[in-house]
Amino acid sequence: xxxxxxxxxxxxxxxxxxxxxxxxxxxxxxxxxxxxxxxxxxxxxxxxxxxxxxxxxxxxxxxxxxxxxxxxxxxxxxxxxxxxxxxxxxxxxxxxxxxxxxxxxxxxxxxxxxxxxxxxxxxxxxxxxxxxxxxxxxxxxxxxxxxxxxxxxxxxxxxxxxxxxxxxxxxxxxxxxxxxxxxxxxxxxxxxxxxxxx
Amino acid sequence: xxxxxxxxxxxxxxxxxxxxxxxxxxxxxxxxxxxxxxxxxxxxxxxxxxxxxxxxxxxxxxxxxxxxxxxxxxxxxxxxxxxxxxxxxxxxxxxxxxxxxxxxxxxxxxxxxxxxxxxxxxxxxxxxxxxxxxxxxxxxxxxxxxxxxxxxxxxxxxxxxxxxxxxxxxxxxxxxxxxxxxxxxxxxxxxxxxxxxx
Numbered sequence: 001x002x003x004x005x006x007x008x009x010x011x012x013x014x015x016x017x018x019x020x021x022x023x024x025x026x027x028x029x030x031x032x033x034x035x036x037x038x039x040x041x042x043x044x045x046x047x048x049x050x051x052x053x054x055x056x057x058x059x060x061x062x063x064x065x066x067x068x069x070x071x072x073x074x075x076x077x078x079x080x081x082x083x084x085x086x087x088x089x090x091x092x093x094x095x096x097x098x099x100x101x102x103x104x105x106x107x108x109x110x111x112x113x114x115x116x117x118x119x120x121x122x123x124x125x126x127x128x129x130x131x132x133x134x135x136x137x138x139x140x141x142x143x144x145x146x147x148x149x150x151x152x153x154x155x156x157x158x159x160x161x162x163x164x165x166x167x168x169x170x171x172x173x174x175x176x177x178x179x180x181x182x183x184x185x186x187x188x189x190x191x192x193x194x195x196x197x198x
Numbered sequence: 199x200x201x202x203x204x205x206x207x208x209x210x211x212x213x214x215x216x217x218x219x220x221x222x223x224x225x226x227x228x229x230x231x232x233x234x235x236x237x238x239x240x241x242x243x244x245x246x247x248x249x250x251x252x253x254x255x256x257x258x259x260x261x262x263x264x265x266x267x268x269x270x271x272x273x274x275x276x277x278x279x280x281x282x283x284x285x286x287x288x289x290x291x292x293x294x295x296x297x298x299x300x301x302x303x304x305x306x307x308x309x310x311x312x313x314x315x316x317x318x319x320x321x322x323x324x325x326x327x328x329x330x331x332x333x334x335x336x337x338x339x340x341x342x343x344x345x346x347x348x349x350x351x352x353x354x355x356x357x358x359x360x361x362x363x364x365x366x367x368x369x370x371x372x373x374x375x376x377x378x379x380x381x382x383x384x385x386x387x388x389x390x391x392x393x394x395x396x
Contacts (some may be wrong), residue, residue: 070244071339078285082285086280086324091357114331119336119339121335122335122336122339125332125334125335127328129328130284130327130331131327132327133323133324134320134321134324136323140315
């Protein structure tokens, strides 16, 4: 398979690259990789797909949103979550779909915080909930490729980087298994809970 | 109770006004009512709350998003759903919270299409999913009032207006019962499925 991985330099992205090494991989990041892309800029996403040619799979492990107390969230925090994490990934489907070979797949990333929120996760949970509902709904009208979203749990490496107790975290390598399931499986319109694929 | 009802001139809004007639009601609509408000304009929402004074409850039965095939959705369709139906209602909480008397409530509106989507509902389902996740998460940090969201099913009067078979629709009057439960009950951070309150 020829696979475009957006956010390939991130903790989960690197694990996905490692887990898909048998395939032809194109990496796309904000500052590095084979292609540079600004997820928040629709034109940048369109330009990325002009460079990739036809693909068998697109995997997004990208998208930015802020973790902050509700009382401190500004209009800018809300718009970042909506225009970057949410619309950035939605636009990967909108502008990428014509570049997917028949039977291919597009897989986005949400996170456990839509279903299991915590104080500070208001805009992240909002974006994740939007993404999961969008994928489920859009899939009803998508017939030529499969469209799914992976909801990672807390990633062990990220927790360690943040100085948190990582004992209930799931490693990036284990998290990548849900993405492998998404590109190799038959599911369509589903939210793949990463803990189900370890 | 002193209750602000936004979207009071709509099919559900009118039923909520009728069901809360024992209370002091302030109506707010785009073009009519006691106060005119443009949900998509944060300043308009701030100005509305300057006019209302202290409130015991805010009920939103407002918010616009388009029903259209996925392939026909433009950037504008996505942004309308995000800035009007989603952020308009999120901002009712953000800018209204300091105007709510202790023990009061804010109740928003999503809809059945986040959990039971249909072809054509992509941006509506996206906004609804975002709203439900936001309410659930924000409520974790809100201690002085209750914050919930009602998910109406298909409303019989709307279906009739659109020439659809309304036999499985729920009347606006029956739908209003979920809003009564939200202002009178003890729930916080919940999505109230309108079909549970008939």
